[in-house]
Amino acid sequence: xxELMACHECDLLTRLPELxxxxxxxxxRCGCLLQRDRPNSIEKTLALSFAGLVLFIVAVSFPFLAMKxxxxxxxxxxxxxxxxxxxxxxxxxxxxVLLTCVLFPLAGILGLLYVxxxxxFGRRLPRAEVVFRLVSHLQxxxxxxVFMLGILVSLVKLGHLAEVIPGISxxxxxxxxxxxxxxxxxxxxxxxxxxxEALR
Amino acid sequence: MKAASMTARRxxxxxxHNCHLLCDAPVPVGKQQVACCPRCGxxxxxxxxxxxxxxxxLVFAAVILYLPANLLPITITRAIGITQSDTIISGVIYFLHxxxxxxxxxxxxxxxxxxxxxxxxxxxxxxxVQRRSRRRLVDRTRLYRLTELVGRWSMVDVYVVTIxxxxxxxxxxxxxxxxxxxxxxxxxxxITMFAAESFDxxxxxxxxxxxx
Numbered sequence: 001x002x003e004l005m006a007c008h009e010c011d012l013l014t015r016l017p018e019l020x021x022x023x024x025x026x027x028x029r030c031g032c033l034l035q036r037d038r039p040n041s042i043e044k045t046l047a048l049s050f051a052g053l054v055l056f057i058v059a060v061s062f063p064f065l066a067m068k069x070x071x072x073x074x075x076x077x078x079x080x081x082x083x084x085x086x087x088x089x090x091x092x093x094x095x096x097v098l099l100t101c102v103l104f105p106l107a108g109i110l111g112l113l114y115v116x117x118x119x120x121f122g123r124r125l126p127r128a129e130v131v132f133r134l135v136s137h138l139q140x141x142x143x144x145x146v147f148m149l150g151i152l153v154s155l156v157k158l159g160h161l162a163e164v165i166p167g168i169s170x171x172x173x174x175x176x177x178x179x180x181x182x183x184x185x186x187x188x189x190x191x192x193x194x195x196x197e198a199l200r
Numbered sequence: 201m202k203a204a205s206m207t208a209r210r211x212x213x214x215x216x217h218n219c220h221l222l223c224d225a226p227v228p229v230g231k232q233q234v235a236c237c238p239r240c241g242x243x244x245x246x247x248x249x250x251x252x253x254x255x256x257x258l259v260f261a262a263v264i265l266y267l268p269a270n271l272l273p274i275t276i277t278r279a280i281g282i283t284q285s286d287t288i289i290s291g292v293i294y295f296l297h298x299x300x301x302x303x304x305x306x307x308x309x310x311x312x313x314x315x316x317x318x319x320x321x322x323x324x325x326x327x328x329v330q331r332r333s334r335r336r337l338v339d340r341t342r343l344y345r346l347t348e349l350v351g352r353w354s355m356v357d358v359y360v361v362t363i364x365x366x367x368x369x370x371x372x373x374x375x376x377x378x379x380x381x382x383x384x385x386x387x388x389x390x391i392t393m394f395a396a397e398s399f400d401x402x403x404x405x406x407x408x409x410x411x412x
Contacts, residue, residue, distance in 0.1 A: 006208035006215035006222055009341055010405040013206045013213070030341045030405065065363075070373040081366035088365070090378055096386050097362050100355065129240050133218055140393065143352050149306070150359030156303050157360070158367065161279070161374060193219040197239050 007032050041188035042195070046116045048183040052109045055179060058172035060102065065151075065170060069162030077169060078102065104142040105180065111135040112183070115192065124199040132192060139184065145177045207409055209246050218242040248400040252326060258395035259322050265387045266315065273379035275361055277368075285379060288312060288357060310356040311385070318347045318354075318392050322399065329403045337404055344401045351396055354389045358382060 003016045007027035016025050019037040027034055038044075064077045079102070085094035115132045118125050151170070158164055208215050212225045216237040223244055226235030235244045248254075273285035286294070288311045295304035321343050328340060361378050368376040 004222060005220060006213065008215060008217070008220055009345070009401045010337075011207040011209055011215065011402040012405075013208055013211060030338055030401075032341070032345070065367060067367045072373055074367055074369050076366045081362035084365050084369070085362060085378060088378060090383060093358070093362075093378065093383050093386055096358065096390070101359070133240050133242065136218060140348075140352060140397075143355050146353055146355045147359045149310075149353070150356050150363060153303055153306060153356065153360050154363040154367070156300060157364065161368070164367075189219065193221070193239055 005034060007034060035190055036188070038186060038188040038191070041186055041191050042116050042120055044186045045112060045183055046120060048179050048186065049109050049112045049116070052176060052179045052183060053113070055172045055176040056106060056109060059169045059176055062169040062172070063167035064173070065167055066165040067158065067162045068165065075167075077167075078173070100141055100143040101147045104138050105144050108135055108138055108142050108180075111138075112187070115196075119192065119195055119199075122199070124196060128196055132196065136189060142180075144173070144180060148174065148177050207405075209406075210409060214244045214246050216240060216242055216244060217248070247402055247406075248398060251398055251400040251403060252329065254398040255322060255326055255395050258391050258398060259319060259326070262315075262319055262388050262391040262395060265384045265391065266319070269381050269385040269388050270312070272381035272384065274357065274381040274385065275364060276377045276379050277374070278377075279374040287379075287381065288385070307357060307360075310353050314350055314354050315388050315392060318351055318396070321347050322392075322395055325399065325404070332407050332410075334407055337408070340404050341401050344396075344399065344404070348396045351389070351393045354392075355386070358386045358389070 004013060005016050006013050007030060009032040010027060010030040012027055012029045014025075014027060014034065016035055019025060019035065021037055021039060023037045024033060025035045026032065060078050062077070063075050064080070066073060066075045079098075082094045082098045082102075085091075085097065111131045112135055114125060115128045115135070118128070151173075155164055208222065209225075213222050214225045214235075215222055216239065219237060219240040219242070221237055221239045223235075223237060225246060226244060236242065237244055270288055272287065274288050274291070275286050277284045277286065288307070292304050292308045292312070295301070295307065325340060325344060328335075361376075361382050364376040365378050368374050
């Protein structure tokens with residue numbers, strides 16, 4: 001029974017084949033990716049989550065960018081923009097940026113650690129299912145890589161106006177994007193659900 | 201295509217939206233009855249509830265917000281006593297004129313082209329499902345996958361405004377403020393993301409079953 005699956009894009013019932021290492025199974029009708037073999041998924045995701053957490057702390061606590069022009073110097077960190085939007089009474093917008101660039105990515109990293117660390121030792125913390133479900137729901141709403149593109153566009157935009165000095169946090173942030181991308185690529189939801197089910 | 205008819209719904213099974221566990225379809229007792237996935241606890245539905253109506257509502261809302269988002273200024277720049285308001289399009293034109301074509305392209309694609317295409321594709325999918333179209337099912341599923349994937353990149357301009365507001369506060373020399381279009385624009389991106397999420401691609405394929 002466990003090998004029978006319904007495609008989540010066209011509802012076709014398919015019997016999943018035994019996947020070779022690194023193999024993928026696609027829906028024969030609509031071509032949707034059904035399953036991918038991801039060896040050591042939980043351990044790799046855990047390692048990347050830890051790396052992500054460290055980089056995240058660096059990215060939030062150190063100076064992000066500085067700008068110099070006409071004797072003035074303006075420093076900013078990741079949250080300066082949010083504060084200044086709040087000052088301009090753009091509360092909703094500030095919330096959107098705060099949630100999508102800081103809180104959701106952080107919640108994603110912490111949530112995965114909460115679920116996967118015990119799972120690695122064959123345990124399951126209370127409400128692990130709820131946490132993992134939330135993590136999957138938050139995933140499209142965590143937009144750090146889009147923010148990074150925003151930074152690049154801003155840098156070019158400001159290039160003629162002033163001198164822009166990148167801070168440590170900017171580099172941490174850039175690496176974090178790759179770590180988070182690798183984390184999503186490596187995480188095998190199917191395997192996590194099966195392990196969680198077996199531990200109940 | 202005999203395999204085409206073997207869907208979960210036909211076999212009285214429901215695939216969980218979240219963890220994709222195959223469950224027995226809940227037997228409807230009353231209107232209030234709710235069945236949850238035994239593995240992850242998500243409410244079970246054979247198809248997303250009221251998918252077409254919800255998606256239409258969200259698409260309409262996004263179309264309405266799309267106008268102020270593009271017509272009102274998104275940034276207000278004050279530099280050396282001169283105040284300049286820029287809409288998304290005027291920003292793109294400015295970059296084209298100053299020779300920064302790649303930046304102009306990034307902003308145009310992310311802020312104008314992608315949201316508009318997304319809305320048009322969703323409207324096309326909604327209409328084709330309602331007209332029970334049997335044409336190009338695979339292509340339409342691919343279109344849906346694409347809209348789900350690229351939607352978030354439209355947020356770029358919102359972030360650019362945030363960063364500019366944070367950085368350009370150089371006393372009397374220059375400062376940038378967020379224009380009134382910014383919240384509308386963020387609204388368009390968020391609402392179209394919800395719209396793509398509420399659309400159920402399985403509806404595209406349901407006509408195949410009804411054929412038999």
